[in-house]
Each structure stands twice: as structure tokens, then as C-alpha cells.
Amino acid sequence: xxxARILKNDRGGQIFLxxxxxxxxxxxxxxxxxxxxxxxxxxxxTLTLLGKYLTYALLAVSVxxxxxxxxILSLGHGAFFALGGYAMGMYLMRQIGDxxxxxxxxxxxxxxxxxWQELPWxxxxxxxxxxxxxxxxxxxxxxxxxxxxxxxxxxxTGVYLSIITQALTYALMLAFFRNEMGFGGNNGLTDFKDxxxxxLQSDATRVGLFxxxxxxxxxxxxACRAIINSRLGRVAIAIRDAEDRTRFIGYxxxxxxxxxxxxxxxxxxxxxxxxxxxxxxxxxxxFSPLNSIELVVWVAVGGRATLYGAVLxxxxxxxxxxWFTAALPDGWLFALGxxxxxxxxxxxxxxxxxxTRRGARS
Amino acid sequence: xxxxxxxxxxxxxxxxxxxxxPKINVRDLDLTHGTILYxxxxxxxxxxxxxxxxLNLYIDAGELRCIIGPNGAGKTTMMDIITGKTRPxxxxxxxGQRIDLLKLSEPEIASNGIGxxxxxxxxxxxxxxxxxxxxxxxxxxxxxxxxxxxxSGEDKDHIDETLTTIGLQxxxxxxxxxxxxxxxxWLEIGMLLMQNPLLLLVDEPVAGMTHQEMDRTAELLTSLxxxxxxxxxxxDMDFVRSIARKVTVLHQGSVLAExxxxxxxxxxxxxxxxxxx
Numbered sequence: 001x002x003x004a005r006i007l008k009n010d011r012g013g014q015i016f017l018x019x020x021x022x023x024x025x026x027x028x029x030x031x032x033x034x035x036x037x038x039x040x041x042x043x044x045x046t047l048t049l050l051g052k053y054l055t056y057a058l059l060a061v062s063v064x065x066x067x068x069x070x071x072i073l074s075l076g077h078g079a080f081f082a083l084g085g086y087a088m089g090m091y092l093m094r095q096i097g098d099x100x101x102x103x104x105x106x107x108x109x110x111x112x113x114x115x116w117q118e119l120p121w122x123x124x125x126x127x128x129x130x131x132x133x134x135x136x137x138x139x140x141x142x143x144x145x146x147x148x149x150x151x152x153x154x155x156x157t158g159v160y161l162s163i164i165t166q167a168l169t170y171a172l173m174l175a176f177f178r179n180e181m182g183f184g185g186n187n188g189l190t191d192f193k194d195x196x197x198x199x200l201q202s203d204a205t206r207v208g209l210f211x212x213x214x215x216x217x218x219x220x221x222x223a224c225r226a227i228i229n230s231r232l233g234r235v236a237i238a239i240r241d242a243e244d245r246t247r248f249i250g251y252x253x254x255x256x257x258x259x260x261x262x263x264x265x266x267x268x269x270x271x272x273x274x275x276x277x278x279x280x281x282x283x284x285x286x287f288s289p290l291n292s293i294e295l296v297v298w299v300a301v302g303g304r305a306t307l308y309g310a311v312l313x314x315x316x317x318x319x320x321x322x323w324f325t326a327a328l329p330d331g332w333l334f335a336l337g338x339x340x341x342x343x344x345x346x347x348x349x350x351x352x353x354x355x356t357r358r359g360a361r362s
Numbered sequence: 363x364x365x366x367x368x369x370x371x372x373x374x375x376x377x378x379x380x381x382x383x384p385k386i387n388v389r390d391l392d393l394t395h396g397t398i399l400y401x402x403x404x405x406x407x408x409x410x411x412x413x414x415x416x417l418n419l420y421i422d423a424g425e426l427r428c429i430i431g432p433n434g435a436g437k438t439t440m441m442d443i444i445t446g447k448t449r450p451x452x453x454x455x456x457x458g459q460r461i462d463l464l465k466l467s468e469p470e471i472a473s474n475g476i477g478x479x480x481x482x483x484x485x486x487x488x489x490x491x492x493x494x495x496x497x498x499x500x501x502x503x504x505x506x507x508x509x510x511x512x513x514s515g516e517d518k519d520h521i522d523e524t525l526t527t528i529g530l531q532x533x534x535x536x537x538x539x540x541x542x543x544x545x546x547x548w549l550e551i552g553m554l555l556m557q558n559p560l561l562l563l564v565d566e567p568v569a570g571m572t573h574q575e576m577d578r579t580a581e582l583l584t585s586l587x588x589x590x591x592x593x594x595x596x597x598d599m600d601f602v603r604s605i606a607r608k609v610t611v612l613h614q615g616s617v618l619a620e621x622x623x624x625x626x627x628x629x630x631x632x633x634x635x636x637x638x639x
Contacts, residue, residue, distance in 0.1 A: 231496070232509040238486045238497055245484040248445060249557060250472035250503045259505050 076165030084269025188283025303350025487539030
């Protein structure tokens with residue numbers, strides 16, 4: 001079948017997808033099927049945490065696609081993640097209806113608070129789920145397309161490109177911090193009630209979101225793997241290794257970069273859209289440059305240019321972060337920095353490189 | 363200046379509008395005068411330094427031409443201009459009678475049939491030899507067709523054939539990064555062949571090769587001429603003598619002498635430039 005064909009030569013991917021399948025069967029069963037006091041019961045907190053990690057993993061996969069296989073070090077992928085998140089957040093805000101603090105049926109709370117009289121034009125349509133789904137894909141996609149078109153056409157590469165992606169996410173953060181932008185300013189969007197009519201606080205909805213995240217991760221992984229297996233994927237690696245050469249063979253390097261970058265941004269947007277209902281808030285902090293850098297660290301730790309390494313890195317580093325911020329709140333950033341340096345110096349191929357040790361195709 | 367020029371042209375009714383002219387088909391080369399490449403009055407300067415100075419060069423169809431010259435003579439810059447990497451300040455560059463290379467981008471020039479081998483061998487190190495050739499293969503290289511591309515039996519035969527020509531059939535599944543220097547040079551020539559170009563530009567093909575490897579390369583290049591035109595830039599005089607029929611000497615960005623190897627070597631101007639060569 002199609003999936004079997006995509007995974008034919010991808011040992012790590014087979015293992016990863018099998019584990020993901022196991023996780024998405026076992027965790028909901030242990031959460032819904034067992035009583036609260038049972039030793040094997042998985043709490044809803046843990047379930048939601050895992051669901052959040054899965055969306056991070058999808059984000060990491062999208063970064064690995066452009067960084068590991070195309071050689072574009074994007075330090076602004078958090079921006080696409082946050083934009084997808086905001087699109088979903090806007091839908092969830094509209095779902096609150098008149099159950100907000102001010103009880104206004106037409107306006108979200110923060111707009112009532114700012115004394116706005118009517119809904120800004122760009123909020124229209126977000127009361128419909130299908131429209132939101134389109135926007136989740138379209139907004140990050142169009143931004144990446146326009147940005148990529150300008151950047152790749154002028155042949156901005158390497159560290160310069162990294163810096164302007166960083167500037168992109170920083171500029172968006174500043175813009176979203178402003179109340180006049182109409183996205184809730186520094187408080188962002190929160191206090192969500194339900195999604196598609198299902199209560200966001202209920203265990204069943206949480207399980208549904210968890211499963212949706214797992215499904216999105218699996219589909220995103222397979223799509224990326226299919227691209228890499230195609231001749232286009234080989235062209236991408238060729239661009240990473242010798243851009244000029246690829247151009248002289250006759251490939252339109254800018255176009256290849258543009259489409260893969262856009263695709264990757266869309267994946268990041270989808271990850272963000274699944275992240276928001278699970279954590280219950282989206283604010284401009286998600287645009288912060290630090291987030292985008294951190295997610296590059298996940299990929300580096302896991303092992304770039306493997307895809308499943310990105311998943312491993314995202315899960316591992318975030319698990320460590322959850323543990324650290326509870327046990328040693330001040331130590332986390334130091335630990336992250338140390339981790340990055342250690343991985344760069346000792347494990348240039350990340351944990352996956354350590355596991356395989358075969359000098360697999362980097 | 364460009365916008366003004368455009369405006370002036372659109373008012374000027376003596377000639378057919380640019381957009382009304384039929385598009386020239388890829389590979390529709392007009393070789394009626396037997397010349398495949400024209401460089402006329404080409405000049406380019408970098409920060410005031412004239413790398414190419416009023417260069418006039420004509421390459422005949424099917425010819426094997428060697429270009430020599432001391433360091434800084436503008437050999438590599440000339441190749442950059444032909445392949446679209448550098449744009450000249452003045453002059454014109456035509457491929458056949460009709461294709462104006464100055465109007466095309468690098469990939470367009472490549473798909474029109476000009477292939478280039480770089481001075482430093484650049485192959486895709488993390489691809490196998492086979493994959494390197496597959497990527498170079500002539501075909502539709504836009505994004506979507508590339509995503510959907512599959513290898514037909516014919517393609518495989520074509521690649522195998524090239525593997526035999528460059529003598530790397532035993533290394534087909536080896537990573538290109540693991541090849542020796544000479545093998546990389548051959549692989550790169552093989553990639554050029556897969557592109558099926560009408561004009562090959564070969565920059566220093568034997569740098570760092572042993573004598574044996576050099577002989578094989580000479581054989582390979584001579585066998586290519588005839589069907590295709592080959593321009594070789596090379597420092598190694600023995601190698602040039604072994605393959606060249608016609609040699610062009612570049613000096614300070616323009617042609618100093620042109621003719622057979624013997625003529626050129628006895629030219630007092632050339633002797634002066636090379637000082638004792």
C-alpha cells in the first residue's frame with residue numbers, strides 16, 4: 001500500500017509509527033477505561049501533556065524538513081506555529097458566544113473591555129469551523145510563500161536567512177502585543193469553552209484532541225517522508241549540499257525552496273492549531289524568538305535529517321523541560337544551553353546518530 | 363533606464379512587440395553559420411578591475427577548443443558569463459543565432475543545452491553515483507514534475523550507459539563523497555553528459571589527476587567533440603597539447619592569440635606573457 005511504500009527503506013520511521021500507534025491506543029484506553037485510583041490509570045493531565053508534545057513533534061518534523069533536507073535554518077518557524085494557533089484561537093473565542101464575563105453575544109471579552117462596538121473585519125468567518133480550517137492552512141502558508149518568494153528570489157541564504165526569519169517572528173510578536181491589532185494584546189486569546197460543541201474540559205474531548213494530534217503527526221511524517229523519497233527530495237538534498245551545482249544542472253532552486261518551505265510552514269500551522277485547544281491559551285509569547293530557537297535545539301538534539309529524530313528530540317527535550325521547570329525552575333535555560341552545546345560538540349548527529357552509529361545518510 | 367527603454371520600445375512601431383514574437387523552443391538552435399557560441403565586445407569589471415575586456419570569441423559547432431592563459435586572465439569569469447552567473451557590463455552573448463544568453467537565468471541556460479563542469483569538482487556527496495546522474499538527467503525539472511518523477515527502464519539504461527562511459531559502473535551505489543578526486547571529476551563529466559548538452563564548458567578537468575587518469579580524460583573529451591562542442595579551460599600544457607586542435611590564449615580579459623598549439627607557442631606575445639613557458 002501507499003504507506004508501506006513510503007516507509008519501505010525507513011526503519012526508524014516504521015518503529016516510530018508503530019510506537020505512535022501503540023501510544024494512541026493505550027493512552028486513551030488507560031485514561032477512559034480505568035478508574036481514577038487504579039495504578040495504571042493515565043491522568044487527563046498526562047494525556048493532555050502528551051498531546052501537547054505530539055504537536056511539538058509535528059512542529060519539529062516541519063523544521064527538520066527544511067533544515068535537515070533543504071539546508072534552510074529557519075529561526076522563525078514558531079511564527080507559523082503561532083499563526084495556526086491564533087486561527088484556531090479565534091474560532092474558539094467565537095464559540096464562547098455570550099458565556100464570556102461580559103456576556104456579550106457578538107464580541108469577545110477583550111473587545112468589550114476595549115470598548116469596541118463591532119467585530120473587526122478579519123474576525124468574520126471564524127465562527128465557522130470549515131472557514132477556520134482553511135485559514136489554519138492559508139495564513140501560515142501565504143505568509144511563508146510571500147516571505148520565501150522575496151527571500152529566495154534574492155538568494156538570501158545561510159545565516160542571513162536565519163536572521164531575517166528571526167526578525168519575522170520578532171516583528172509579529174511586537175505586532176500581536178498591541179491591543180489595536182485586535183488579537184487580545186499581551187493576554188492573547190483564552191478562556192475557551194468548547195470546540196465543535198464538545199466541552200474542552202471533558203476527558204472525552206481531550207482524548208479526541210490527543211488522537212487528532214497523533215493522526216496529524218503520523219500524516220505529516222508520512223507526507224514529509226514521501227517528499228524526501230521522491231526525486232524532489234533528492235533535489236532538496238542536492239541544494240543543501242551544493243546549491244550552485246543544482247542550479248547549473250537546470251533546477252529552479254528558488255522554486256524548490258519556496259514550495260518545500262511553504263509546505264513546512266503549513267505543517268507548523270496545523271501543529272499550532274492542535275496545540276491551542278489542548279493548552280487553552282494562545283498569546284504573543286508564542287512568537288518569541290526564543291521559542292523558535294528552542295525548537296531548532298529539539299531537532300539538533302534528536303538528530304537532524306532523519307525526521308524521526310526530530311520527533312524524539314521534541315518529546316525528549318520537552319519532557320525534560322516539564323520536569324526541570326517543576327524541580328529547578330531557574331535552571332531550565334542553562335540546561336537547554338548546555339544541552340545544545342554538548343550535542344553540537346559531542347553528538348553532531350544527535351541521539352539518533354548515537355543510536356545508529358552507522359553513518360547513515362545524513 | 364529600463365522602464366524608459368521599455369516605454370520607448372512600445373511606442374516604436376517599426377518592430378514587432380516582444381510579446382508577439384513566437385517563443386523560441388528549447389533546443390531549437392539555429393546553427394546555420396556553423397557557430398554555436400558568440401561572445402562579442404564583452405566587458406565586465408569588478409570594483410574597477412576589468413576582468414573581461416572587449417572579449418570576442420566564437421566557438422564552432424562540434425569543435426573542441428582549449429582556452430589557456432595565466433592566472434587572472436578571465437577564464438573562469440568568461441564561463442560565469444556564458445552560464446549566466448555573472449552579467450557583463452557591455453557586449454552580447456548568443457547561443458546559436460537566436461538565443462540571447464544574457465536574457466536567461468542559470469537554469470534556463472542549462473536547459474537550453476549548456477552544461478558546465480566546475481573547477482573544483484562539485485558532486486552531491488550524500489547521493490550515490492547513480493543518484494547524481496539521475497538528478498542531472500535531461501527532463502522536466504520544474505517542482506511538480508520532479509515530485510512525481512519515476513525512473514523508466516529507458517532512463518536506467520541511459521544512466522548505465524553513462525556509467526560505462528565514465529568507467530564508474532562498479533561504484534554506482536557508492537556515495538559520491540567516497541570517490542577519489544579523479545573519479546569525482548569523471549562523475550561530474552558524466553553528469554554533464556546526462557544533461558545532454560550541445561555545448562560543454564569544462565573548467566580544469568585534470569587538476570590533481572595522475573597521468574593515467576589524465577589520458578583517460580583526454581580520451582573521453584575527444585570522443586565527445588563532434589556531436590557536441592566542448593570548451594576546455596586548462597593549465598596543464600601537456601594535456602592541452604594532447605587534445606587541442608585549436609587553442610585560444612586569454613590575457614587580461616581579452617584574446618591574445620588563437621590558432622594551433624604550435625602556432626600559439628611560437629607567438630612572441632604569448633611567450634612574453636608566459637615568460638619562458
